Amino acid sequence: MTPQNASSPRAPAAAGRPLDGVAANITRQRRQNAVRIWLWVVAVMIIAMVVVGGATRMTGSGLSITEWKPVHGTIPPLSLAEWQEEFEKYKQIPQFSILNPDMDLAGFQFIFWWEWSHRLLGRLIGVVFAVPFVYFLARGYLPRQLRWPMAGLFALGGLQGFVGWWMVASGLVERTEVSQYRLAIHLTFACLLLAAIVWVAEGLRPVRQGAPAPAGVRRLGSVIVAAVLVQIFLGGLVAGLRAGWTYNTWPLIDGALVPEGLLVQAPWWRNLFENPLTVQFDHRMVAYGVVVLALAQMWRARATPAAAGAVLLLAAVLAQAVLGILALIHVVPLSLGxxxxxxxxxxxxxxxAHRRHMARSSFAA
Known part of the structure; x- marks a missing residue:
């Protein structure tokens, strides 16, 4: 009887250990879900930032604030005297004297609020990223392999603010608009940050059970991500050169599928960045290429776990192509732009997200 009595108190503890492991896994998953939701909030804010940036550009508002004040600039003008002071600064740049010499204070306030909102949203994104990051880091919510990369993303977000000012500064002295090079870099940099945050957020999901997608499907998914980033860079060039306001026919461009005048500038490579016809032509051709890649991905992934994601990707690409055509033939009104x-x-x-879901591992392990 003694051996049995001695062993009986240890039985519940031994039985409880698997339950403790399950509880720990549930707690860990809940924490990672919280981190994933936070990252998606940041991602949505970056998407909003890109759209507001587009409105700022299309309304000609990007040069209305002629100074970079990361902290003090949070507060807009609060009195008529302060508004007049800001307006006088704007009057000193070429955009006012050449394009807007008849602008009054009310017109200036309109473009000022667009640019101020764009900058304020950028500051809010920094706060929404930084405060939860510190909290999650202190509470141990972040997987160890993500701590330094996430800190790096925060630093890159701050660098993006500097890149934005670098872009604005290009239009304050000799130009009436910002450099198309810097605009394209600024836009692409924002999209790289968005891509990195989405990659990390979706990497916090548990790996799905079953056979992984074939290597060829994964590689094509990576190619599509790269092609979309190239297309976004080209879109920045189109916007910077206002190339969408010219050659507003489709499918022909300047009366031909391959128009003349694509390489009229010397050296030839300048046409890729400074010739509105060439830049728009390249943007169209890469768009067709992205559609073909998305079609190929849907076909190759049709019998794999990535099939649903490939269908969603193709739908998004086709919808974007239709929007691009409509924006072009209607000469880029604000709504379609x-x-x-x-x-x-x-x-x-x-x-x-489609490419991340095909990865063999996740950060949630």
Whole structure:
């Protein structure tokens, strides 16, 4: 009897250990879900930032604030005297003297609020990223392998603010608009941050059971992400050169599928960045390429776990192509221009999530 009595108190503890492991897994998953939701909130804010940036550009508002004040600039003008002071600063740049010499204070206030809102949203994104990051880091919510990369993303977000000012500064002295090079870099940099955040967020999901997608499907998914980023960069060049306001026919461009005048500038490579006809032509051709890649991905992934994601990706790409055509033939009205810019970041988000879901591992392990 003694051996039996001695062993009986240890039985519940031994039986309880698997339950403790289950509880720990549930707690860990809940924490990672909280981190994933936070990252998706940041991603949605970046998407909104891109769209507001597009509105700022299309309304000609991007040069209305001629100074970079990361902290003090949070507070807008609060009195008539302060509004007049800001307006006088704007009057010193070429955009006012050449394009807007008849602008009054009310017109200036209109463009000022667009640019101020764009900058304020950027500051809010920094706060929404930084505060939860510190909290999650202190409470141990972040997987160890993500701590330094997430800190790096925060630093890159701050760098993006500097890139934005670098872009604005290009239009304050000798130009009436910002450099198309810097605009394209600024837009692409924002999209790279968005892609990285979506990649991390979806990596916090548990790995799905079953056979992984074939290597060829995964590689094509990576190619599509890269092609979408290239297309977004080209879209930035189109916007910077206002190339969408010219050659507003489809499927022909300047009366031909391959128009003359694509390489009229010397050296030839300048046409890729400075010739509106060439830039728009390249943007169209890469768009066709993305559609073909998305079709191929849907076909190759049709019998794999990635099939649903491939169908969603193709739907997003086709919708974006239609928006692009409509924006072009209607000479880029504000509504269609913003819808097209929004569609671009949606396609990128879907492409990154689709590729991440095919990865063999997750951060949730």
């Amino acid at each position: 913003l819808a097209h810019q929004f569609g671009a970041v949606v396609v990128l988000t879907v492409a990154v």
